[in-house]
Amino acid sequence: MLIRIFKLLVIGLLLMQAVQAQQAEDKQYRLSGVVTNAAGERLEGAFIVIRPGDKGVLTNKQGRFTTRLSNGTYELTCQYIGMAPLKETIVLDNNKEVVLKLGEQKVSLNQVEITTNSIIDINSVQMGSSFMDQELLTRMPKLLGEADVIRAVSAMPGVVNAGEGTAGFYVRGGSSDQNLVLMDGAPLFNANHLFGFYSVYNPDILKSFTLHRSGISAAYGGRISSILDVSLRDGNTEKMEYEAGITPITAKLSIDGPLSDKVTVLAAFRGAYPNYLMKLFQSENVKNSSGFFYDGNLKLKYQLNEKNSLTFSGYHSADGFKFPYDTTYSWTNTLGSLKWTHLFHNDFTGSVTLVKSVYHNTVEGIATGEEFKLNSGIDLSQVKLNLGYFGLQNHQIDFGGEASAYAIQPGDLVPYGTSSLNRRTLREDKGYEAAAYINDEIKVNDKLTFSLGLRYSHFTKVGPSEIYRYWEGRPKNDKYILDTLFISAGSVVQTYQGLEPRASLKYSLTENASLKTGISRTRQYIQLISNTAAITPVDVWKLSNRDIKPQVADQVSLGYFYLQPDNVYEFSWEVYYRKLYNQIDYKDGAVLLLNPNLDADLLFGEGHAYGSEWLVKKNQGRLTGWLSMTYSRALRRIKGPTREETINDGKLYPSNYDKPVNLNIFANYKAWLNWNVSANFTYSTGRPITGADSWYRYHDQIFANYVGRNQARMPDYHRLDLSFNREPIVRERATYTWGISVYNLYGRKNAYSTLYQHYYGAPAGAYKLSVIGMPIPSINFNVKF
Template sequence: MVNASGEKLEGAFVVISPGEIGVLTNKQGRFSTKLDKGTYKIVCQYIGMAPLQETVVLDSNKDIVLRLGQQNVSLKQVEISTNSVIDINSVHMGSSHMDQKLLTRMPKLLGEADVVRAVSALPGVVNAGEGTSGFYVRGGSTDQNLVLMDGAPLFNSNHLFGFYSVYNPDILKSFALHRSGTSATYGGRISSILDVNLRDGNTDSMKYEVGITPVTAKLSMDGPLSDKVTMLVAFRGAYPDYIMKLFRSENVNKSSGFFYDGNLKLKYQLNEKNSMSFSGYRSEDGFKFPYDTTYSWTNTLGTLRWNHLFNNNFTGTATLVKSIYKNTVEGIATGEEFKLNSDIDLTQLKVSFGYFGNKNHQLDFGGEASAYAIQPGDLVPYGTSSLSRRTMNVDKGYEAAAFVNDEIKVNNKFSFSVGLRYSHFTKVGPSEIYLYRKDLPKTEKNIQDTVYVSEGSIEQTYQGVEPRLSVKYSVSENASLKAGLSRARQYIQLISNTAAITPVDIWKLSNRYIKPQIADQVSFGYFYLHPDNLYEFSWEVYFKNLYNQIDYKDGAVLLLNPNLNADLLFGEGYAYGSEWFLKKNHGRLTGWISMTGSQALRKIVGATAEETINNGQWYPSNYDKPVSLTVFVNHKTWLNWNVSANFTYSTGRPITASDTWYRYYDQIFANYVGRNQSRMPDYHRLDLSFNREPLVREKVEYTWGFSIYNLYARKNAYSTLYQHFYGAPPGAYKLSVIGVPIPSVNFNAKF
C-alpha cells in the first residue's frame, strides 16, 4: 500500500469482499491473506487519503500494489473532510492517530504547528504547563512517555524551554499516541508511546518547500536521487532575540536564545525484497539569562533500518538506533564561572518479524537490546572561580527484551490481540553503593559502609514479564466494544523537581535502591463511527496500579549529589479516569470535543517518619488534574479560508503550599501543609487562527495564515511562589510565563 509519491502506508484499512475480510497494513505497508480463486472487490482507506476501490481477478498467487491518492475537496466547495482519530476496526484501544494536514489547521504559537500541543488536545492527556512541551498521560509523569522520532527515543523533545518541540511540522507524515492496549512490540515506558514518523522522499521529482514565521525559518527538499534512492532534507532555525528586546523587563530584553535542527532521510530500494533507510536528526539549543547563566543542549539521533521480504507472508526488519542527548549549564558570574556538563547515550538494536500466512492471524515477534551510558554531572570550573571540579560516576546499564504478539480474528465480530514481552535489565559499574544503618533514615551521617563496583561488573539485575491483552467485539458495522489489560516495566527514570523536562534534570537507571517502575492497567471502551464517517465517538475508562513510584524528601539535593539515592523516596500509586471524545469529520464546521475526568494519587510510607510523606496517607501526585477539556473547531468559509479555534481547560496542578512562617534564631522559615494539598489556579486558554487553503500559481503552491495564542490574555500560573511580610500571613503570588495575546503569521511555498 503506497501513496501517490510511492511512500509506504502503515495502518491502512483494507476490506475484501465477498467475505468482508478486514486487515490492516504493517509498518512496511503490506498485508497478506489467503483467498479462493474468484473475483474480489478491494476497498482501501487511510487517513488523509482518498478511498480506493479496485477489482481483482484471482486465479493464482498475486502481489499487487495499491496506490492511494490525496483526499480532495468536494466539487461544491462547501465541505472539507478531516481524518478519523479513532479506529473502530483495530483491536487495540487507547490509540489516537493524526496526520500532518490536520495538525497544520490547529492554532499555532509563534506561527509553528506543534505535535505536542496537538497531543495535549487528545483525551487522557494534559499539558505540563504554559510554554512547555511536556505532557502527562493518564496520571503519569513526563518521563513515563516514550517519545520517538522514526523509531529513535528522545530524552528531551524541547526547543526554547518548551515553546517548540523538536518535530518540524513540514516533514511530518503522521503520529500516533498509544495510551493503553499497546502491542507487546512496544516497551520501555509505563504511561504512553508517542510514535512520530517523518515522510519519505517522494519518488516522482525533486520538490522544495520554504517557510517563515516570526521566529523560525525553514527549508526542505525531497525527491529521487536515482531510480532506487530517495532523499528528504530539512533545516529549521529560530531567531527570537529581536522579539525579546521589545520587552521592558531587563531580565528579558538582555536575554538571548536560539535553536536549529536538521533532518536527513534516505531510502534505498535494493530490489523487490530488500530496502534500507536512514533517518538522522541533529539539533542544538542555547539560552542565556543576563549576568549569570547560560543553557545549551543538543540532540543527535540516527536510525538505520533494513526491511526484508522473505515471501508474501513473512517480513523482517532490523533497526539500529543511536540517541545522544547532551546539556551544559554555564555560570558566568565573576568568581563563580563553571560549566556543568551531563549527557545520556543510548545504543539500541531491534529485530522484528511479521507473519501473515494465516488470514485469521497477524503474528509479530522479535527482540531488542539497549545499552545506556549516563553522565549525571561533570562540574568544570574556569576563570576566577573558587569552585572545585566534581565528576560523578557514569551510570551504565543494559536492557534486553523479547516479544511476541498475535492478532487473532475469530469471526467478523470478535477478535483479540494477545502478547507477551519479557524484559531484563542489568546495572553495571563503576559505582559506589552506600550501605546505611538499619532502622535509621538514609542520610550521609548514617552511612555504615561503602561497596565499590568495578567497571563492567554487575551491580544489580531486574527482570519480568509484561503480558498484553486486547479484545474487540463489533456490536455493529459501525460500533465496537474493546477491553484491554497490560503490564509495563520501566528501567530508566527522570529525577526532576519541575513539571516538565528541563536541561538540568537527571536521567538515572534502576539500581540497588531504585527499583523499576511498574504499571498494571485495565481499560474498557465503546467506539462508534457514523456510516458516512460524519461523526466519531469514543468513551474509555481505565484503572492503573503503579509500583515503585519516585518522590523526594523535603529539601532534596538533586544535582551533583553522590548520595542521591538517600534523597529519593519510593511508594505506590493508582490512577483512574473516564475519557470522552466526539468528533465531526465533514461539512463546513468540523472539529472535536475531548473531555477527561481522572484522579492520580500516591502513597509513600518509609521506614522512618523522615522517609514518609503526608503521614503515610494518600495524596495527589504532581500530575493530578481531575478535569481537562479541549474544544477544537474548524470552519471553512466561502473565501477558501479556514477559521480555527482551540479552547482548553484543566484543573490546576497540585502544589505544596505554605500557610505560616516562624522565626528560629533570627532566621525565618516557611511552614508547609501536607504534600500537594493545595492547587494552582485552574488553567484555561483560547487560541484562534486563520489559514488560507493552498493557492497554486505557476506550479508554486502557497499557504499562509495567522494565529492569536491566548486570545483573551489569561495569565495562567506556571508556578506559585510565597513571600514573607513581617506581621502578615504568607503572601502567595503566581508566575505566568505567557500573560498576553501572542499574534503570529506563517507563510509556506512549495515548488
C-alpha cells in the same frame, strides 16, 4: 493475577482456533500487497474492505497486508486518512500480490463538505490510541506561527499538559519520563526547544504521529505510560520538491525527492531567532536575555530491489539560552537510525534497525567569582529486530527483540576563570537492557478479534558504582552511612527481569459499533530525577540499581466505539484503572544536582490512577472538529520505615500532575472561499502544589512554612487560540500556504508556578508566576516548488 488472566485467555483462544480449523473446508488462496500514496510512500494503517464478505484488513508498518480467501471475484475498497478511496476488482484463482496506489482527496473550491484527517477504526482491536497526520496538525492554531506535535498531543483524551510553554505531557497518571518519545524509531530524552515553547519535530516534514495510551503492542517497551511514535515522510519518488517557510521567529528550508530511480532524499533545516522579540518586553531581565535553536533532519531511502530497502534517518539540534549576569543553558540532541527492511516472502517480512541517541546539556555560570560549566548527558546505543508473519489464516504474528546499552553522565562540574569552586565529577551510570516479544492478532470471526502479546525484559546495572549501607532503623542520609561498597567497572551491580503480558479484545456489536477491552503490564528501567513540572536541562536521568527498583504498571481498560454509517460523527468512551509500583518522590529539602548520594534523597511508593475519557468528532461539513473530555485522578502513597521517609503520614495524596478535569475543543470552519478558521479551547483543573500557611525565622533568614505535600492547587487553567488558514494557492511553478494565529486570544494569565512572599505580621502571601499572560499574534508563510 494479571499473568493468570493472561494464561486463561491463551487457553481459550487455542480451543476456539482448533474448532475453527476443523470447520474450514474451501480451497483458499493468499491475497497480499502494499498500499502507497501517489509519491510511492508506503502507508501504515490503510484499511482494505473486501467484498463479498465485508472482510477488513489493515496494513502494517511496511504498508503491507495479507489475508486468505476462497477462490472467486472480489472488490477491494482501500481507504486512508486524507486520501481518495480506491476500488479495485480482482479474480482470485491462485496466490496474488497487488499494489494499491491512492491519490489525494480532491475537493473543489465551491464544495462545503470538508473531511477531517482522523477517524476511529472500530474494526481494529487497538484501543487507547490517537492518530494525527501533518495536514490536520497544520490546521491547529499555532504559537508564534509553528505547528507543534506536543501541543497537539496535549489536546488528546487522557493527556495532561505540563504547563504553559512546556514540552512535557502526562498520560493516564504517569510522569513525563514514563512516555517513550520516538522520532523514526529513535528515542528522545529531551523533546523540546526553548524550554518547551517548541518541540523538536519540524512540522513541514512530518508524516504522522500516534499516541498509544493502552492496548500497546508487545513490540513496544521501556516505558510504562505511553508511546509517542512520530514518523517523518519518506522521500518523494516522483519529483524533487523544495519548500521554504518563515514565522515570526523561525526560518525553514526542506528538499524532498528522488536522487535516482532507487534513492530518495528528505532533508530539512530550521533555525530560530527570538532575540528581537525579547527586546520588546518591559522587564530588564527578559530584554537582556538571549536564545536560539536550530535543528536538521536527513532521511535517505535506498530501494535495493523489490525485497530489500535501506533507510537512514538522522537528526541533530542545538539550543541555547542566556539569562543576564547569571547563567546560560545549552543542550543538543543527536539521533541516527539505520533500518534494513527485507521481504522474505509475501507472508513474512522483517527489519533490523540500528539506533543511536545522544543527549548532552551544559549549564554555565557566568557570575564573577562563580564561573563554571556543568556537563551531563545520556548516550543510548540500540539494535532492534522486528519480524511479521501473516501465513496463518486469521493470524497476524509479530515477534522480535531488542538490546540497548545506556551510558549516563550525571554531572561534571568544571570551574574556570576566577571561580573559587572545586571540580566535582559524579560516576558514570551504565546498564544494559534486552527484550524479546511476540504478539498475535487473532480474528476468531467477523465479530470477535483478540490481540495477545508477551514481552520479556532483562536489565543489568554495571559498575563503576558505590553502594552505601545504612544503620538499620535509621533514615537513609549521610549521617547514618555504615559502610561503602565499591563495584569495579563492568562488574554486575544488580539485575532485574520480568514478563510483560498484553491482551486486548474487540467485539463488534454492529457494523458501526464495537466494545474493546485490554489488560497490560509494562516495565521501565530508566527514570528522570526532577522536581519541575517539565523536562529541563538540569534534570538527571538515572538507571535502576539496588535502591532504585524498576517502575512497573498494570492497566485495565474498557471502551465503546461508534462510527456513523456515513462517517459524519464518531464517538468513543474509555475507562481505565492503573496500579503503579516503585514510584519516585523526594524527601523535603532533597538535593538533586551533583549529589553523590542521590538515592538517599529519593522515596519510593505506589501510584493509583483511574479515569474516564470521552471523544466526540464531526468529520464532514463546513464545521469539523472534536470535543475531548477527561476526568482522571493520579494519586500516590509513600510510606517508608521512618517519618523522614514518609509523605503525608502514609496517606494517599495527589501527584504533581493530578489535574482531574481536562477539556479540549477543536473546531475548523470553512468560513468563506479558500479560507478556514480554526479555534482551540483548553481547560484543566489547576496543578497541585504544596502550600504555605505561615513563616518562621532561622539564622536571620525568613522561610515559608509548607504544610501537607500537594494539598493546595494553583488556579484553573484555560486558554483560547484562534487561527485563519488560507487553502493552498496553486500556481504553475509553486504552491503557497499562509495563515494567521493568535495564541491565548483573551490574554489569560495562567499560573506556571506559585511563589510565597513574607509580609510582616501576616501569614505567608502567595503570588503566581505567569509565563505567557497576553495574546500572541503570529503569521506563517510557506512556499513549495
